[in-house]
Amino acid sequence: DAKTTQPTSMDCAEGRAANLPCNHSTISGNEYVYWYRQIHSQGPQYIIHGLKNNETNEMASLIITEDRKSSTLILPHATLRDTAVYYCIVTRAFWGAGGTSYGKLTFGQGTILTVHP
């Protein structure tokens, strides 16, 4: 699976948009970009994922560059509860006759996002 590079930490003011970048320059055609976050002492929480199109859900938006070598997770209106470690992960997912197959989810160091009042 392709490796990812994220900034170690970021700050954001409450109510403002938080834009978290991720580089994945060695991503291959069948690899998706997943974002998870981990609030202290809890299991990671799924946020969003995408292949090549931009995606939006109730939590966030994911912007993937046209060459797929980088992406940005956007939390449109950050709150104090969004303070967490955010992980960008690239891994395979594909469907075959035997069902859905997945690559491993390998976590890097992630970005510590601190939302302050």
Add this chain to the structure above:
Amino acid sequence: GAVVSQHPSWVICKSGTSVKIECRSLDFQATTMFWYRQFPKQSLMLMATSNEGSKATYEQGVEKDKFLINHASLTLSTLTVTSAHPEDSSFYICSARDGTGRKGTEAFFGQGTRLTVV
């Protein structure tokens, strides 16, 4: 999203004893489950991949005889830490993905188990 339940949430055991941690997918069939370990202020480290009905695949450096994984059904995987020692104290987390794809391709994580070996 789907629900993955991990039990217990925390456990304290004596050095030399074994501890079993359960991971259940409550509303989907998990043909594959993953076990992670996380030390304080570090990222999650993948220990092994558990496939239903077959032997687990361990990551390099993880002792398979010490960390026994059983995935006997499509909704349950267990991790047994055998002959636990204080250095095994850590936060253990499982995750599961829906083998049918109906719950999407994302992984769902348990709430984690805090193991303290004294």
